[in-house]
Amino acid sequence: MRSRYLFGAHTLLSLLIFTTSAAFFGCKKADPPPPQRRKISPPPQPPRRVEAPKPAPQPRNPEDSYALPPVFNFERDGSVLDMANWLSTRTATVMMRTLRQEMAGGSIEKAIQTCQKTAGHIERQFGKSHNATVQRISHRNRNPANLASSDEMKLIRQLKQKIAMDSPTLHTLLPSEDKKTKTVYLPILVAMPTCLKCHGSPTKDIEPETLALLKKYYPQDRATGFRIGDVRGMWKITFQKSP
Numbered sequence: 001m002r003s004r005y006l007f008g009a010h011t012l013l014s015l016l017i018f019t020t021s022a023a024f025f026g027c028k029k030a031d032p033p034p035p036q037r038r039k040i041s042p043p044p045q046p047p048r049r050v051e052a053p054k055p056a057p058q059p060r061n062p063e064d065s066y067a068l069p070p071v072f073n074f075e076r077d078g079s080v081l082d083m084a085n086w087l088s089t090r091t092a093t094v095m096m097r098t099l100r101q102e103m104a105g106g107s108i109e110k111a112i113q114t115c116q117k118t119a120g121h122i123e124r125q126f127g128k129s130h131n132a133t134v135q136r137i138s139h140r141n142r143n144p145a146n147l148a149s150s151d152e153m154k155l156i157r158q159l160k161q162k163i164a165m166d167s168p169t170l171h172t173l174l175p176s177e178d179k180k181t182k183t184v185y186l187p188i189l190v191a192m193p194t195c196l197k198c199h200g201s202p203t204k205d206i207e208p209e210t211l212a213l214l215k216k217y218y219p220q221d222r223a224t225g226f227r228i229g230d231v232r233g234m235w236k237i238t239f240q241k242s243p
Helices: 002-025 078-105 108-129 150-164 193-199 208-219
Strands: 134-139 174-175 179-187 230-240
Touching: 002 208, 078 108, 078 174, 078 230, 108 134, 108 208, 134 174, 150 174, 150 179, 150 230, 193 208
Parallel strands: none
Antiparallel strands: 134 230, 174 179, 179 230
Protein backbone atom coordinates (compact mmCIF):
# COMPACT_ATOMS: atom_id res chain seq x y z
CA MET A 1 0.00 0.00 0.00
CA ARG A 2 2.76 2.35 0.93
CA SER A 3 4.75 1.35 -2.10
CA ARG A 4 1.82 2.21 -4.35
CA TYR A 5 1.64 5.69 -2.89
CA LEU A 6 5.37 6.09 -3.35
CA PHE A 7 5.01 5.05 -6.98
CA GLY A 8 2.27 7.55 -7.51
CA ALA A 9 4.25 10.31 -5.86
CA HIS A 10 7.31 9.43 -7.87
CA THR A 11 5.32 9.46 -11.10
CA LEU A 12 3.79 12.81 -10.25
CA LEU A 13 7.23 14.24 -9.43
CA SER A 14 8.65 12.91 -12.74
CA LEU A 15 5.87 14.55 -14.72
CA LEU A 16 6.42 17.82 -12.92
CA ILE A 17 10.15 17.75 -13.65
CA PHE A 18 9.59 16.91 -17.32
CA THR A 19 7.09 19.64 -17.94
CA THR A 20 9.18 22.33 -16.23
CA SER A 21 12.58 21.26 -17.61
CA ALA A 22 11.54 22.01 -21.23
CA ALA A 23 10.79 25.61 -20.38
CA PHE A 24 14.03 25.81 -18.34
CA PHE A 25 16.45 24.29 -20.87
CA GLY A 26 15.25 25.31 -24.30
CA CYS A 27 11.88 26.91 -24.82
CA LYS A 28 11.94 30.67 -24.85
CA LYS A 29 9.14 32.92 -24.16
CA ALA A 30 7.60 34.56 -27.20
CA ASP A 31 9.40 37.75 -28.22
CA PRO A 32 7.51 40.89 -27.44
CA PRO A 33 6.17 42.71 -30.52
CA PRO A 34 8.64 45.28 -31.94
CA PRO A 35 7.91 48.83 -31.04
CA GLN A 36 6.02 50.68 -33.73
CA ARG A 37 8.14 53.01 -35.75
CA ARG A 38 7.22 56.60 -35.61
CA LYS A 39 6.04 57.81 -38.96
CA ILE A 40 8.20 60.66 -40.19
CA SER A 41 6.30 63.12 -42.32
CA PRO A 42 8.14 64.31 -45.49
CA PRO A 43 9.29 67.89 -45.42
CA PRO A 44 6.75 70.28 -46.82
CA GLN A 45 7.17 70.86 -50.54
CA PRO A 46 7.02 74.36 -52.00
CA PRO A 47 3.85 75.01 -53.97
CA ARG A 48 4.18 73.87 -57.55
CA ARG A 49 4.55 76.71 -59.99
CA VAL A 50 1.87 76.65 -62.60
CA GLU A 51 3.22 78.02 -65.86
CA ALA A 52 0.95 80.13 -67.93
CA PRO A 53 0.04 78.49 -71.23
CA LYS A 54 2.17 79.64 -74.12
CA PRO A 55 0.32 81.69 -76.68
CA ALA A 56 -0.39 79.97 -79.94
CA PRO A 57 2.12 80.87 -82.66
CA GLN A 58 0.82 83.53 -84.97
CA PRO A 59 0.90 82.84 -88.71
CA ARG A 60 3.89 84.53 -90.24
CA ASN A 61 3.26 87.12 -92.86
CA PRO A 62 5.24 86.04 -95.92
CA GLU A 63 5.72 89.70 -96.82
CA ASP A 64 7.74 90.19 -93.61
CA SER A 65 10.09 87.27 -94.24
CA TYR A 66 12.59 89.69 -95.76
CA ALA A 67 12.13 92.45 -93.20
CA LEU A 68 15.81 92.52 -92.19
CA PRO A 69 18.62 92.74 -94.74
CA PRO A 70 21.47 90.20 -94.70
CA VAL A 71 25.01 91.08 -93.70
CA PHE A 72 26.72 92.60 -96.72
CA ASN A 73 30.32 92.19 -97.83
CA PHE A 74 31.19 93.63 -101.23
CA GLU A 75 34.26 91.39 -101.57
CA ARG A 76 32.22 88.20 -101.34
CA ASP A 77 30.10 87.33 -104.38
CA GLY A 78 27.79 85.18 -102.26
CA SER A 79 27.09 88.11 -99.96
CA VAL A 80 26.47 90.41 -102.94
CA LEU A 81 24.00 87.89 -104.38
CA ASP A 82 22.20 87.54 -101.04
CA MET A 83 21.78 91.30 -100.79
CA ALA A 84 20.56 91.51 -104.40
CA ASN A 85 17.95 88.84 -103.71
CA TRP A 86 16.84 90.68 -100.58
CA LEU A 87 16.60 94.05 -102.35
CA SER A 88 14.62 92.68 -105.30
CA THR A 89 12.22 90.73 -103.06
CA ARG A 90 11.69 93.58 -100.66
CA THR A 91 11.20 96.15 -103.42
CA ALA A 92 8.71 93.92 -105.25
CA THR A 93 6.82 93.29 -101.98
CA VAL A 94 6.36 96.99 -101.30
CA MET A 95 5.32 97.62 -104.92
CA MET A 96 2.70 94.86 -104.85
CA ARG A 97 1.38 95.96 -101.48
CA THR A 98 0.92 99.52 -102.75
CA LEU A 99 -0.73 98.30 -105.93
CA ARG A 100 -3.13 95.98 -104.07
CA GLN A 101 -4.20 98.81 -101.79
CA GLU A 102 -5.14 100.93 -104.79
CA MET A 103 -6.91 98.07 -106.57
CA ALA A 104 -8.87 97.26 -103.39
CA GLY A 105 -10.34 100.75 -103.62
CA GLY A 106 -11.88 99.82 -106.96
CA SER A 107 -10.06 102.36 -109.12
CA ILE A 108 -8.03 100.71 -111.86
CA GLU A 109 -6.95 104.08 -113.18
CA LYS A 110 -5.57 105.13 -109.81
CA ALA A 111 -3.72 101.83 -109.51
CA ILE A 112 -2.07 102.40 -112.90
CA GLN A 113 -1.17 105.96 -111.97
CA THR A 114 0.32 104.79 -108.67
CA CYS A 115 2.39 102.14 -110.43
CA GLN A 116 3.64 104.70 -112.93
CA LYS A 117 4.59 107.31 -110.34
CA THR A 118 5.78 105.29 -107.34
CA ALA A 119 7.57 102.25 -108.78
CA GLY A 120 10.70 104.17 -109.69
CA HIS A 121 10.62 106.05 -106.39
CA ILE A 122 10.47 102.79 -104.41
CA GLU A 123 13.40 101.38 -106.41
CA ARG A 124 15.53 104.48 -105.77
CA GLN A 125 14.63 104.53 -102.09
CA PHE A 126 15.72 100.93 -101.45
CA GLY A 127 18.86 101.32 -103.54
CA LYS A 128 19.96 104.51 -101.80
CA SER A 129 19.49 102.92 -98.38
CA HIS A 130 21.98 100.14 -99.25
CA ASN A 131 24.51 101.93 -101.48
CA ALA A 132 23.07 100.31 -104.59
CA THR A 133 21.04 101.05 -107.70
CA VAL A 134 17.83 99.05 -108.15
CA GLN A 135 16.22 98.89 -111.61
CA ARG A 136 13.90 96.71 -113.67
CA ILE A 137 14.69 96.03 -117.32
CA SER A 138 12.68 94.22 -119.96
CA HIS A 139 12.82 93.17 -123.58
CA ARG A 140 9.10 93.99 -123.76
CA ASN A 141 8.92 97.07 -121.59
CA ARG A 142 5.96 99.18 -120.49
CA ASN A 143 7.85 102.18 -119.18
CA PRO A 144 10.44 103.54 -121.65
CA ALA A 145 12.92 103.82 -118.77
CA ASN A 146 12.88 100.03 -118.35
CA LEU A 147 14.03 99.09 -121.85
CA ALA A 148 16.98 96.66 -121.76
CA SER A 149 20.19 97.46 -123.59
CA SER A 150 21.48 95.24 -126.38
CA ASP A 151 23.83 93.42 -123.98
CA GLU A 152 21.01 92.98 -121.49
CA MET A 153 18.81 91.58 -124.25
CA LYS A 154 21.41 88.82 -124.62
CA LEU A 155 21.22 88.11 -120.87
CA ILE A 156 17.44 87.80 -121.11
CA ARG A 157 17.74 85.34 -123.98
CA GLN A 158 20.26 83.34 -121.95
CA LEU A 159 17.85 83.39 -119.02
CA LYS A 160 15.09 81.91 -121.17
CA GLN A 161 17.44 79.14 -122.27
CA LYS A 162 18.38 78.39 -118.66
CA ILE A 163 14.71 78.10 -117.69
CA ALA A 164 14.03 75.81 -120.65
CA MET A 165 16.92 73.57 -119.52
CA ASP A 166 15.79 73.64 -115.85
CA SER A 167 19.07 75.23 -114.81
CA PRO A 168 19.38 75.78 -111.03
CA THR A 169 21.30 79.03 -111.61
CA LEU A 170 19.19 81.83 -113.03
CA HIS A 171 21.19 84.82 -111.81
CA THR A 172 24.11 86.62 -113.44
CA LEU A 173 26.78 88.54 -111.52
CA LEU A 174 29.05 90.87 -113.48
CA PRO A 175 31.90 92.85 -111.90
CA SER A 176 33.08 96.00 -113.62
CA GLU A 177 36.54 96.18 -115.15
CA ASP A 178 37.83 98.42 -112.37
CA LYS A 179 36.32 96.08 -109.72
CA LYS A 180 34.53 99.02 -108.10
CA THR A 181 31.02 97.86 -108.93
CA LYS A 182 29.20 94.55 -109.15
CA THR A 183 25.92 94.14 -111.03
CA VAL A 184 23.49 91.30 -110.35
CA TYR A 185 20.72 90.33 -112.79
CA LEU A 186 17.79 88.35 -111.39
CA PRO A 187 14.74 87.01 -113.28
CA ILE A 188 11.31 88.62 -113.18
CA LEU A 189 8.68 86.01 -114.05
CA VAL A 190 4.93 86.23 -114.58
CA ALA A 191 4.15 84.20 -111.49
CA MET A 192 0.52 84.95 -110.52
CA PRO A 193 -2.82 85.20 -112.33
CA THR A 194 -3.10 88.74 -110.95
CA CYS A 195 -0.21 89.75 -113.22
CA LEU A 196 -2.24 88.78 -116.26
CA LYS A 197 -4.81 91.50 -115.54
CA CYS A 198 -2.27 94.01 -116.85
CA HIS A 199 0.29 91.83 -118.68
CA GLY A 200 -1.77 89.00 -120.14
CA SER A 201 -3.57 88.62 -123.43
CA PRO A 202 -5.33 91.85 -124.51
CA THR A 203 -8.31 89.84 -125.75
CA LYS A 204 -8.57 87.22 -122.99
CA ASP A 205 -7.04 88.47 -119.73
CA ILE A 206 -7.11 92.27 -119.76
CA GLU A 207 -10.43 94.08 -119.34
CA PRO A 208 -11.24 96.61 -122.07
CA GLU A 209 -11.29 99.45 -119.53
CA THR A 210 -7.85 98.46 -118.24
CA LEU A 211 -6.47 98.12 -121.76
CA ALA A 212 -7.71 101.62 -122.65
CA LEU A 213 -6.06 103.08 -119.54
CA LEU A 214 -2.77 101.33 -120.30
CA LYS A 215 -2.76 102.84 -123.78
CA LYS A 216 -3.54 106.23 -122.24
CA TYR A 217 -0.67 106.22 -119.74
CA TYR A 218 1.77 104.07 -121.75
CA PRO A 219 1.30 104.85 -125.45
CA GLN A 220 4.31 102.67 -126.40
CA ASP A 221 3.33 99.76 -124.14
CA ARG A 222 4.82 96.42 -125.22
CA ALA A 223 4.29 94.54 -121.93
CA THR A 224 1.23 92.48 -122.83
CA GLY A 225 0.70 89.01 -124.24
CA PHE A 226 2.52 87.20 -121.40
CA ARG A 227 1.49 83.87 -119.88
CA ILE A 228 2.15 82.33 -116.46
CA GLY A 229 5.83 81.36 -116.20
CA ASP A 230 7.04 83.70 -118.93
CA VAL A 231 10.11 85.89 -118.45
CA ARG A 232 8.80 89.39 -117.88
CA GLY A 233 12.27 90.95 -117.57
CA MET A 234 15.11 91.13 -115.04
CA TRP A 235 16.10 92.96 -111.90
CA LYS A 236 19.31 94.91 -112.37
CA ILE A 237 21.00 95.71 -109.05
CA THR A 238 24.38 97.44 -109.02
CA PHE A 239 26.50 97.75 -105.87
CA GLN A 240 29.20 100.36 -105.35
CA LYS A 241 32.36 99.48 -103.48
CA SER A 242 32.75 101.65 -100.40
CA PRO A 243 35.78 103.99 -100.55
